[in-house]
Amino acid sequence: MIRVLLAEDQAMVRGALSALLNLESDIEVLGSAADGEAAWRELQRLQPDVLVTDIEMPGLTGLELAQRIQRHELPMKVVIVTTFARPGFLRRALDAGVSGYLLKDAPAENLAEALRTVHRGGRAIDPQLALEAWSDADPLNDRERQVLRLAGEGQSAGDIAAQLNLSHGTVRNYLSEAIGKLGVANRIEAYRLARQKGWL
Amino acid sequence: MIRVLLAEDQAMVRGALSALLNLESDIEVLGSAADGEAAWRELQRLQPDVLVTDIEMPGLTGLELAQRIQRHELPMKVVIVTTFARPGFLRRALDAGVSGYLLKDAPAENLAEALRTVHRGGRAIDPQLALEAWSDADPLNDRERQVLRLAGEGQSAGDIAAQLNLSHGTVRNYLSEAIGKLGVANRIEAYRLARQKGWL
């Protein structure tokens, strides 16, 4: 029997996935959580074999949750189930020691199968995403990421400078470098590209 | 027996919702489709009582699908199930004659209950969203929407002008008006706000 905890913020999807997994005779859904912090509490209480988690959740993300499990050396596997086919996300997930990374685009049957594979000690990584993950690395450094994130919210160089205690010229230099590294024409495109790649 | 067709692009969610609905003894899932065009074909073949559809799908969106059903006066109810709590979306959905509009944030049990309500001839609209929908209307006109959409992709006034056969000054005027109407500081914030409200 594979004992599973489910973390997913959208209640309807959470309920539906739970129904789906409970159809399998060798899988038992112990419980579910609507955000990262709740999942962290439930996980210690229920001691599941496998945690199935989304990435984008309020408070603590699925990636941060996986990191925390790794740091505390808790004896359970983690499987990420997400909408986002972003190489950067998979990369961070693998760094956090997860055993599975599936896309919600994948057929529903894959999920139960992936849980069995992982429970046996194997890995279940979306194959085409695995290729991309190591192909192009994040070229941005911390400052560039930081500045780009704020620029993407519509803030001007001056606003950003004030927030980070930098000069407004320096902020523009960082933005210029990020734009150059990403090979795009302006901050908006740079933000979109970096976001899509999972680098923010 | 309520005969249902399911349209949802994410395979895993589609399978999970299908499993969820099939647990109900008075509901039968006739089939499912991964995009709007496929749903349109299946819907004519299977003649379901209710179509349950997502909004964001490749090709034809759920909103466009609902409009098409309305135009052809097909004898079926439509229930939208979506991630997006955007007043503008609900508004357009109601204009397209849908009977239900649920958020994926809502508890899973709501879905079956909503289907029963709708099948009985009632409406199932997310209550707090219904309030917002009529509170603030979209202040943008067609041109402003068009220009803002392109600006949000990182295109310059010149690029946009070329695409729409306008002068580059006119594009800037439209952007300026949109920024003013939305009460924000620049095109990036204008785009984000309009998008969040469901006006794009």
Add this chain to the structure above:
DNA sequence: CGCCGCGGGTGACGGCTGTCATGGCCGGTG
């Protein structure tokens, strides 16, 4: 008819952006 409102355009102004060259200040490393 005159008069509006609306879609589109022009030109000018100040401020912001993106680029580049240059320089100072560390903290390694040979």
Add this chain to the structure above:
DNA sequence: CACCGGCCATGACAGCCGTCACCCGCGGCG
């Protein structure tokens, strides 16, 4: 020690952005 590379700053310049006042042409409408 000298040297380099990362980090931060400055200043200059061209070009783009956001705003405003004003213009034209056209369809409706009293």
